[in-house]
Amino acid sequence: MNSVQVTAAIVGVLLAGSILLLVRRTHLHGSHALWWLAVAGAILLLGVFPPVIDWVGRLTGIHYPPVIPIIIGIGMILVRLLKMDIDRSRSERQLRRLTQKLAILEQELAQLRRDKPHRLSGKGAKVIPLPKSGDG
């Protein structure tokens, strides 16, 4: 095992370890964690077994195999960035709609309080016992 392999292996192990730690502390959501674990696995594999790259090079007809991980890496980064922007647009839409709904419901609640103060004041409120879990 030469020094390049050792470096790549260390990077892969560190990355995989950090990701596992982040998942355990719930900083990273499930599906994202899976992606990053796969990335760490790929770095580990390519670092420890560089011949894999030469084999892929022969298979695809690329005469200079060292560019293969770079090309694949940049491609993956682009896909990931695109996915992030799609997700961001979706959350932005959800946030806007939630904000609008909150304002509408707040107004309705205030209106209800004005119309029927005794019902919502809490003083005359009837306590409804919750059914025990497991019933029915």
Add this chain to the structure above:
Amino acid sequence: MPDYAPNLLTVIPARNEAATVGEIVRRVRAAVGGDVLVVNDASDDDTSARARQAGAVVLDLPLRLGAWGAAQTGLRYARRNRYAVALTLDADGQHHPEELPRLVSSWLASGANVAIGTFPQRLSKAKRLAWRYFHLITGIGVQDFTSGLRVYDRRAIRALAAREASLLDYQDLGVLMLLRQRGLRLAEVPTPMSQRRNGGSRVFSSWPMVMRYMLHTTVLCFAQIGTARQAARA
């Protein structure tokens, strides 16, 4: 007009308009009747209190959503409470509430789903050029896309309250293209307006802003190519 009053909601998006909003609400109530809704876009001043004092229903947005986000909140309120007609106008005094009855009757006479009150005389040369460019790439023949003075019927309210309209940033071409995509008809009604009292246009305030707006809207137009034809076939 009076037949419409119980089913009519006037939506006034307002952000830091405490100076004018009360007066506008009172003038709208006098001119058209019906209910008046002020959507307070996270103002820093007492826009909300002034509007309430003047007799409007007020929705307070906890986060700033911009002019269209606030107007859409009003349309969602209109849909939820089953109003037949929604009017929108700006709170800064550039639209005259006294013109609303005439706008509504022109809209009724036109038979369109949406009417836009426009005042071509107030447009600067730059704006005219911009609108001619957008007319060329979208084919929408409205003289002033950004006018916030509008009448929407039930179908238009439903189309614009939907999720698809929530990622738009301005009440302009994006909204008009969505309406056209749904097969709704637009009418333009020339309406007298005054210049804005507090400050100028938010979009046309500086050259970088204009560039940003033009690029943003051009991309929006290209994303919509072909959708009008689909709607026509459906």
